[in-house]
Amino acid sequence: MCTHGDFLQAWTCLPEAVRSGRAAFEVHTGRPLFAYLEAEHEAASVFTRAMNASVAVDALLDGVALSGTERVADLGGGEGALLAALLCRHPNMEGVLFDLPHVVSGAGPLLRERGVADRCAVVGGSFLDGVPAGADVYLMARVMQNWPREGAARILRNVSRAMGDSSRLLIVGHLPEGRDTTPFLQAMSLYMYVLYGAPLRTAEEYGKLFAETGLTLHAVHRVEDGESVMDVRRA
Ligand SMILES: C[S@@+](CC[C@H](N)C(=O)[O-])C[C@H]1O[C@@H](n2cnc3c(N)ncnc32)[C@H](O)[C@@H]1O
Structure with a gap:
């Protein structure tokens, strides 16, 4: 999960996150993480598998x-x-x-x-x-x-x-x-x-x-x- 697609690329928006007070993930994708996951099924599957495997x-x-x-x-x-x-x-x-x-x-x-x-x-x-x-x-x-x-x-x-x-x-x-x-x-x-x-x-x-x-x-x-x-x- 940490190195997958938008989960990793969100880090590139860290400077804008610090300036704006919005989460870097939201700056990068235009949506807060849980709203993004509702629409992005492949990323949601990666997220869910990561959660299930690490309880x-x-x-x-x-x-x-x-x-x-x-x-x-x-x-x-x-x-x-x-x-x-x-x-x-x-x-x-x-x-x-x-x-x-x-x-x-x-x-x-x-x-x-x-x-x-x-x-x-x-x-x-x-x-x-x-x-x-x-x-x-x-x-x-x-x-x-x-x-x-x-x-x-x-x-x-x-x-x-x-x-x-x-x-x-x-x-x-x-x-x-x-x-x-x-x-x-x-x-x-x-x-x-x-x-x-x-x-x-x-x-x-x-x-x-x-x-x-x-x-x-x-x-x-x-x-x-x-x-x-x-x-x-x-x-
Ligand atoms: C980081 S995950 C942790 C999942 C699980 N508790 C674990 O430890 O593996 C956060 C969970 O909060 C859920 N969540 C996010 N917003 C929520 C909301 N408004 N109401 C209920 N659950 C929500 C997500 O769908 C996700 O399953």
Whole structure:
């Protein structure tokens, strides 16, 4: 994915992105990444295969105890590769896969192949408008880092509204540590800036977003140079 077509060529628009405040990918293609993927099927297939092949299942399973969880909603869950891995490890758990309608419409084969389709509801929608209620655990893997501040706050407000008093929100993704950020995470941060116009956030920066959206950071499972897990609750 990193070296494919527009994903690579977007880097040539980095100077204009810095000047204009728009994502380099959007400057290069004329569309934000997810709108572009809806229309460009070959690139969407490359993106989806990259996501499915690199899910952060170990960070999630090592980082947080999920026993006792009955219902997990994976928001922006793509075709469900991470959710399927989770459901395979927890045979009594049920899942809700939530993503844009044209993305979840392709999820059936993967969920059936992994043997979890009968325990997994599939819901198409936009988390900018709202998310399904009633899950014990809400999962957002490699999703919050796709959004500049305004979109990120809107998504978190919608998740906060859907959460019950005992629900947890698990945010999975790269989590830099300010001045101590490793070269790899600096590179990831620059790549997120090129694709989405949003560099990676530190836990402190997330903390400010949580405070504005009715949430609070409960615990962090940190994986250096890997994907970390933030365990977030309603404030
Ligand atoms: C970087 S991918 C991560 C996919 C998956 N969570 C993973 O870790 O492999 C971000 C996902 O967010 C989804 N997404 C983007 N905009 C969305 C929206 N408005 N509502 C719901 N999902 C959205 C994309 O379709 C994509 O599947």
